[in-house]
Amino acid sequence: MSPSSSSSPPLKSSTPNTTRRRPKAMKPPKNHHKHHSDQTPIPKPKPNRLITEILWVSLVATCIKFLLIPAYHSTDFEVHRNWLAITHSLPLSQWYSDETSPWTLDYPPFFAHFEHFLSFFASLVDPIMVHLQQGLNYKSQPTILFQRLTVIVSDFVLVFGIYRLTRNSGYKERVLIWVLVIFSPGLMIVDHLHFQYNGFLLGILLISLSALEEGKDLLGGFVFAVLLCFKHLFAVAAPVYFVYLLRHYCRGGLIRGFGKLVIIGSAVVAVFAAAYGPFLYHGQIQQVFHRMFPFGRGLCHAYWAPNFWVFYIILDKVLAFSLVKMGFSVQTPTASFTGGLVGDSSPFAVLPRVTPMVTFSIVLLAIAPCLIKAWKDPQPRMITRWIAYAYTCGFMFGWHVHEKASLHFVIPLAIISLKSVEDAKHYFYLSIVSCYSLFPLLFEAQEYPIKVLLLLLHATLMWIGFSSHFTTTNRKAAESEQTRYNKTSFIVGWFGKLYLLGLVAVEIYGQFVHPIIFAERLPFLPLMMISIYCAFGMMYSWIWQLRQIVKCH
Amino acid sequence: MEKKTKKATKPSRDGSESNIWSFLTQKGTAASFICITLFAILVRIAVSIHPYSGAGTPPKYGDYEAQRHWMEITLNLPVKEWYRNSTVNDLKYWGLDYPPLTAYQSYIHGLFLRYFDPQSVELYTSRGYESYIGKLLMRWTVLLSDVLIFFPAVMYFIIVYYSGIHEGSKSGRLWHFAMILLNPCLILIDHGHFQYNCISLGLTVAAVSAILSDRDIVGSILFSFALNHKQMSAYFAPAFFGYLFGKCLKRRNPFLEVLKLGLAVLGTFTVLWWPYLYSVEAPFEVLSRLAPFERGIYEDYVANFWCTTSVIVKWKRLFSTQALRILSLVSTVSTCLPSMLLLILAPSRRNFLFGLLSSSLSFYFFSFQVHEKSILLPLLPASFLAIDEPLIFRWLTYFALLSMFPLLRRDELILPYIALYGLFVLLYNAPVQREDTRETRSPFTTLKYFAIACSLLLHIVYLMVTPPRRYPFLFEAVMMLLCFCQFFFVFMYTNMKQWELLKLSSQTVREKKNI
Incomplete structure (x- = not known):
């Protein structure tokens, strides 16, 4: 910054040199950068140290999340509070049929159980929070604090997931990956501001991936099945899992392979039975699926996600516009692509309708x-x-x-x-x-x-x-x-x-x-x-x- | 970014793998400084979404309203009227009681506010104005001042401080930078409670750095600015005076040097006070606003000498305000005198930093009308010494936080308090520094843990337990006592340290003569 400052005598040396050989033990020598406490490079760090370090990184992130507690949250906050109330006040058979609030339960059963588990603590914090009617749009300070904290704490599943994934990689890579995932701005925005539990769910996905990378296919498949029962949107990757597990896990000849297929198949079936069995028993299964797959919604969300359909919609608009200019008569669509499938009308003017x-x-x-x-x-x-x-x-x-x-x-x-x-x-x-x-x-x-x-x-x-x-x-x-x-x-x-x-x-x-x-x-x-x-x-x-x-x- | 600090710090732990954490420093110091800066801004913004002091509590509100009111006054009244009681400027309602530079700053911030939200600074009608956008704008003025004054000043300090030391200490440098920038107390008071300490402290940092790089005149001008922003900057005055005076004495022509500095200071003051120099009474009118003696020797529960000893000696009852004024003046001067003399005798840079710490602490203990927030001033030089005296720095920060806890609780800032406390502990323990503190594990260890345990317990008790009806301020008093003991220990230690430095310097002089 200042040329003269570098030419001026160094700060420390302006004090008498003896400072460095002061007999006092109070002040340690200042050679922070050359400690040779660990003499040999250890290719595989001790797990203890690794855990301390990843905890350090994640705790720093936690401090930031903590600070963000009073920030804006979307209606998803009320959605999750309502789910706490539903699972706390109603018997399992009515979880998916309750309609007290427009924010009905539309995640798979394990997530409902997760909310049920949280609602136990929630009722201790503030009983109105888990009250089905009185709790509607309820936002007391303890409620906000509690719900935000559940997200912050459940994020440690994500930390565990990355820990599993990176424990065998090189030191430098590991640290970078931690930084990328734990400080991911997307997760911060969606989970800790907007309000959702993606960190927790992605953590489960990462645990499954780490198991697969280590060759523990059965565990990986099992965890993925559990994940699907938490949030069914993750099912997009199911075909990949299926093919991969079929070819990688179920190897070793026809009989052995078939045996393994039975093992993994029964593991998955067991998970799904645990999730959906009770609802089947109560005759609710159709209702559950009806809630989970609301095809009444439109092709795009209110704010268009930046995907292929954006181009499709734009192309349709442009075509319609130019056709009109050229003198063709084009019927303006009555339906909107963000809304549902209303009757038989298509939201597109020219291009074929998407179902x-x-x-x-x-x-x-x-x-x-x-x-x-x-x-x-x-x-x-x-x-x-x-x-x-x-x-x-x-x-x-x-x-x-x-x-x-x-x-x-x-x-x-x-x-x-x-x-x-x-x-x-x-x-x-x-x-x-x-x-x-x-x-x-x-x-x-x-x-x-x-x-x-x-x-x-x-x-x-x-x-x-x-x-x-x-x-x-x-x-x-x-x-x-x-x-x-x-x-x-x-x-x-x-x-x-x-x-x-x-x-x-x-x-x-x-x-x-x-x-x-x-x-x-x-x-x-x-x-x-x-x-x-x-x-x-x-x-x-x-x-x-x-x-x-x-x-x- | 703390990642960054951490990374930076890691190499020290495993020498051979030093590249791993240093990837932040590898790209050049600038890149890593940018990261820490961004992180520091993020933390400040995140704190600023919490409530400010006096939010939604008419009729008096709090410091937030005071600052807004000053903007309203300075914007709408002529300069001469700013410090004068009138029908539109009721001095009893948050009258200006800081020196002119604060008033000018309020004026500039007022312009900013008026541009976006004219309602918020309208004369008289805007009293108690609170709105979503108004809060945001006010928060932005603090953030902008912080980023424009405090941040560059700290950067300057780090550059100066490390310009002479070994090249390789990049990681330590980063850690030090983060420690000064992310001081939890300063962030909580400025961006939570709502004040502009970042300006006066930033000017002080700049002054210290200028003086450390031998630009004494620039340094004294900057320090005069700081003094004119908040009179509390006078806490550092003995150290500045002692060091600069001692330095001048060692030059060939001491009288000329002193004259140069004196003129610089005088000139700065003249410029800043110009609007009030039209008559003899006007500056005194302003001065009387700056010294609110009627408010008593202490307020609330501040961990200084007067308040702590008042448990035994009822100062306020025993003496008149006039007597107390003299008493406090005498004790302040006499306690900061040793440190100042030591500085004059041995004006080394290290000694200067210690002198700043001890003189600000003696003012904190003994001067008139000290507020809990004044602990920010001793904290600043302590953070300068963070890499030299990590234990002292950590100690002071922990107990400064505790001493402000009742205040921050009143402001409903417990959440950011916990978060920043945690962040400080984490960043402090970023491994760069660990070895240094480990060595101090001596007889004090048990005592240290005991004090920490007490502080933790007090936090919990203060939050959870209602005090007995006979002693409604029992817990505040206990906190104050504990903090006072710790601060006093730091005070003694720094004075001792300065004494030691003097002995060392005379030793070297003797050695040189012998050679």
């Missing part, structure tokens, strides 16, 4: 290449990539997709982001785009700087982490193999920079320019721009992942 069945087949078709790979050569090291890809397909082509669903593949992809420079680059874009697409969830002024800072911090950490990780490894490689140094180091290319700058431009337009030009009019335009712009990034990610999977062998 849930269509989206379902497209998703399956998109996953197909990965299924073929898994069938031909089921490798544990590829499984995370495949699962993430399956969720990407679900996100891109699914029916009524929420923007939050992008977390389902962003978090698992963090685990493999350090496998190669290409992965790191891809992850860099993807996680920024996915986090940015979540911005509209928090629309109030108070949370605006929080979400921006979370994203900035994440991006900076990622950039620093990736670039130093890949330069160091490559310096070694460059010395030994004399490969080109630049080719493998982490650099954000000009196209990437342009795209990210575009994000900033879209944001600035939505926040500042749009209000000036249109004032209160066209409030959907900035949101639409975010969807469309992010959809490009998501599309890129999907294609990139597909190529990577097809290429890899």
Whole structure:
């Protein structure tokens, strides 16, 4: 900062040199950077130390989550409070038929049991919180504190998941992955501001993935079945699991393979029986499924998730507009694609109408290449990539997709982001785009700087982490193999920079320019721009992942 | 970002794997400083969503309303009227009682507020104005001041402080940066309770760094600014005076040097007080606002000498305010005198930092009308010494937090209190520093754990138990006693330390002569 300050005598030496040899034991020597307490490099760190370190990182994150308790929360807060009330005040047979509040229970039974478990503590904290009628829209301080705390505490499942996944990887990779997942801005926004339990659920997914990577297929399959009974949206990856387990676990000849199939099959059936059995017994099973799969909703969510259908809708609009210009008569659609299937009318003017069945087949078709790979050569090291890809397909082509669903593949992809420079680059874009697409969830002024800072911090950490990780490894490689140094180091290319700058431009337009030009009019335009712009990034990610999977062998 | 600190710190633990954590420092110090800065801003913003002091409590509200009211007054009245009682400026309702620079700052912030929310600073009608957007804007003014003044000042300090020391201590540097920036007390008071300490403290940090890099004139100007923002900055005055005076004495032409500094200070004061220099009475009118003697020698339960000993000696009953004023003046001067003399005799940089700590502590103990929040001032030099004296720094922070607990509880800031306390413990124990503290495990260990256990217990008791009806402030008094003991220990230690430094310096002088 100041040239003269460097020329001035060093601070410490201005005091008499004897400072350093003071006899007092009170002040230790100041050589913080060269301790040789651990003399030898230990390839596998002691689990104790590892646990301390991951706890350290996660506790720091917990402090931030703690600070965010009074921040804005969406109606999902009331949804979960209502579920606490339902599971606490009603017998199991009425859980899925209660209609006191519009926010009916629509997650699978294990999640209901989870709420039931929480409601026990909730009733101790504030009995009105779990009261079915009096509790409606109830928001006392203890209620907010309690519900936020349940999310914060249940996040430790995620920490355990990453711990399992990274305990055998190198020190540096491990730390970076922790930072990427535990400080994921997306999870912070969705779980700790918007209010949901994604950290907890993704934690279960990561535990399952870690088991598969270690070759413990039975455990992996079992945990995944449990996950499905917590949140059925994770079922998108079920085909991949099925093919992979069939080919990888059920090996060793016809009889042995069949035996294993029976084992794993019964494990899964047992899980599902535990979840749905009681409802079958009470004759509620149809009601449960009716709640879990509300196909009455539209193709898109109120705010369009940045996926393939955004392009489809836009194309339809453009076609309709140009056809009208050319003199054709085009009937304006009466239904909206965010609403349900109202009668027989299609929300599209020109293009064919999309039904849930269509989206379902497209998703399956998109996953197909990965299924073929898994069938031909089921490798544990590829499984995370495949699962993430399956969720990407679900996100891109699914029916009524929420923007939050992008977390389902962003978090698992963090685990493999350090496998190669290409992965790191891809992850860099993807996680920024996915986090940015979540911005509209928090629309109030108070949370605006929080979400921006979370994203900035994440991006900076990622950039620093990736670039130093890949330069160091490559310096070694460059010395030994004399490969080109630049080719493998982490650099954000000009196209990437342009795209990210575009994000900033879209944001600035939505926040500042749009209000000036249109004032209160066209409030959907900035949101639409975010969807469309992010959809490009998501599309890129999907294609990139597909190529990577097809290429890899 | 603490990740960053942590990373930075890790290499020390396993020398061979040092690359692992240093990936943040590897990319250059700038990148890691950016990370810590972003994190520090995030923490501040997250704290700022919590309530401020006096939220929704008419008729007097709290510090938030005071600051807003000053913006209203400075914006709507001519400069001469700011400190004068009138029909529109009722000095009993949060009249300005800080020096002119605070008033100018209020004016600038008032402009900012008026631009976005004119209602919030309208004369008279805006009293007790509270709104969602108003709160946000006010919070933003603090954040902006913090980022524009305190952050660069701390960065400057770190650069100066480490410009001479070994190159490799990047991780320690980062840790130190994080420790000063993420001081829980400062964040809680400025962004939770609502004040602008970041400005006066930031100016002080800048002054200290300028002086450490031998720019004495710039340093004294900056310190004059700090003094003119909050008169409490005078807590540091003996140290500044002692160090600069001692330094001048060692130069070839001491008189000239002193004259230069004196003129710089005088000039700064003249410029800042210019609007009030039109007559002889005007500056005194302002001055009388700055010294609120009528408020008594202490308020509430502050862990200083007067309040703590008042359990035994009823100062307020025994002496008149006039007598107490003299008493407090004499005791303050006499307690900070040793430290100042030591500084004049041995004006080394290290000694200067210790001198700042001991003089601010003696003011905290003995001066008139001290508030709990004043512990922020001793904390600042303690954080300068964080890497030299980690134990002292940690100790002071823990008990400073405890001493502010009743205040923060009144403000309903318990959540951020717990979170920042936890964050401080975590960041402090980021492994860079661990070895240093480990060595101090000596006879004091049991005592240390005992004090910590007491503090923990007091927190819980204070939250959970209703005090006996006869002694409604029993727990506050116990907290105050405990904190006073700890602060006093730190005070004694720093004075001892300065004494030691003097002995060392005279030793070297003798050695040099012998050679």
